[in-house]
């Protein structure tokens with residue numbers, strides 16, 4: 824099964840806007856769910872003002888709270904590519 828790619832921006836703006844909290848939220852998911860994810864950090868998604876930014880399977884999502892990200896990643900279909 825292909826893993827869902829989750830890339831969290833750790834650039835300066837996103838860091839200041841809460842990217843570490845997003846990473847902590849992803850790490851709080853059950854281990855069996857985390858195993859289905861490919862989690863990485865990247866330097867900038869060029870949408871700094873809308874941060875914190877996360878790219879999930881190529882789709883950039885801006886301004887998510889940790890709670891919103893957890894809800895999205897709990898649901899297999901919520902971030903399915905169109």
Ligand code: FES
Pocket residue numbers: 832833834835836837838866867868869870871872874876
């Ligand atoms: S620092 Fe995150 S989009 Fe630029």
